[in-house]
Amino acid sequence: VQRHEGEAGYDEDLLARIAAGSQPALAELIARHGRRLRIFAARFLGNHSDAEEVAQEVFIAVWKQAVRFDSEKGRATTWLYRMATNRCIDWKRRRALRSFVGLDDMDVAADEPDAEARTGARQELAVVRQGISQLPARQRMALLLRAVADLDTSAIAEAMGSSVGSAEQLLVRARRSLRDYLSGGHKEGR
Amino acid sequence: MTRDEFEENRRRFGDDFNAWPAPYRQQGRDFLEGRAGAAGGEDKALDRLVLEAAAAETDEQALTRKVLARIDEDRARAPFWSWAWLSPAAMAASVVAVLAAATAAGYTLGADEGSLESDLIAFAIGAPELAGDDLPGIGEEGEL
Numbered sequence: 001v002q003r004h005e006g007e008a009g010y011d012e013d014l015l016a017r018i019a020a021g022s023q024p025a026l027a028e029l030i031a032r033h034g035r036r037l038r039i040f041a042a043r044f045l046g047n048h049s050d051a052e053e054v055a056q057e058v059f060i061a062v063w064k065q066a067v068r069f070d071s072e073k074g075r076a077t078t079w080l081y082r083m084a085t086n087r088c089i090d091w092k093r094r095r096a097l098r099s100f101v102g103l104d105d106m107d108v109a110a111d112e113p114d115a116e117a118r119t120g121a122r123q124e125l126a127v128v129r130q131g132i133s134q135l136p137a138r139q140r141m142a143l144l145l146r147a148v149a150d151l152d153t154s155a156i157a158e159a160m161g162s163s164v165g166s167a168e169q170l171l172v173r174a175r176r177s178l179r180d181y182l183s184g185g186h187k188e189g190r
Numbered sequence: 191m192t193r194d195e196f197e198e199n200r201r202r203f204g205d206d207f208n209a210w211p212a213p214y215r216q217q218g219r220d221f222l223e224g225r226a227g228a229a230g231g232e233d234k235a236l237d238r239l240v241l242e243a244a245a246a247e248t249d250e251q252a253l254t255r256k257v258l259a260r261i262d263e264d265r266a267r268a269p270f271w272s273w274a275w276l277s278p279a280a281m282a283a284s285v286v287a288v289l290a291a292a293t294a295a296g297y298t299l300g301a302d303e304g305s306l307e308s309d310l311i312a313f314a315i316g317a318p319e320l321a322g323d324d325l326p327g328i329g330e331e332g333e334l
Contacts, residue, residue: 027258
């Protein structure tokens with residue numbers, strides 16, 4: 001039985017069609033998840049062009065590996081973000097290595113213009129972005145998986161390859177750190 | 191129940207509000223659940239703020255075009271290179287082919303190279319005729 005858009009299991013159906021070689025199904029999956037996945041990667045990596053590359057790699061991997069997806073073991077969204085988190089971590093390591101050997105001197109978390117945090121109509125959101133970028137990597141990832149990808153704690157744990165308790169702790173710490181930052185910590189830091 | 195009343199009752203009856211006298215027990219539970227609900231609401235509000243702050247202009251159609259183009263490029267390259275080459279069977283076949291080619295090349299080189307280090311090459315590859323005229327035979331050695 002084929003499910004319709006909005007129904008539970010629709011993404012799993014799309015993956016089954018992708019596994020059978022349907023490019024329109026892949027295009028639909030990108031339309032459904034591409035935006036959030038790219039925003040997640042951009043905020044985790046702090047760089048939009050890297051996020052674009054990561055998003056492309058994730059969907060190419062989906063195309064190649066959709067046959068391996070097992071809906072008995074988890075949801076399609078969790079599988080998708082598991083791939084995204086792995087690629088983000090790989091990408092960050094690659095950038096760090098390139099930076100170390102001098103091929104790349106760009107700060108991966110620094111494409112947020114600092115001036116944006118001080119001026120402009122969207123000042124508050126810019127401060128929030130600054131706060132997110134300053135969280136430790138795993139806290140940032142957990143918070144983005146919750147807020148941007150809309151995953152619940154068990155799905156966050158699965159996507160990050162950690163226990164549910166650990167994911168909960170990361171979320172609690174991330175929110176506390178971000179609240180501290182927003183309630184004035186960012187001013188003291190300057 | 192206010193926070194002060196809750197704290198006062200905690201001092202009087204202990205930390206576990208389930209052990210408090212009945213009229214206070216339910217009030218204590220309501221107070222804590224209200225706080226938990228408020229905290230949950232605060233978390234949701236913060237999550238919404240994070241989502242709003244993280245949002246950026248994206249173009250899913252462009253992303254789709256790029257992904258499909260890269261898939262087509264991979265397909266075009268497939269005759270020359272495929273992940274199937276990394277399968278154990280393909281790897282074993284490749285090793286056998288390389289060894290066979292190396293052996294054949296060794297014999298050819300050993301047979302043709304009469305002048306240059308031919309004895310050493312022949313000895314290395316084990317060609318019988320290359321035991322050579324210059325090396326003493328078993329019989330000769332026995333006669334010494």
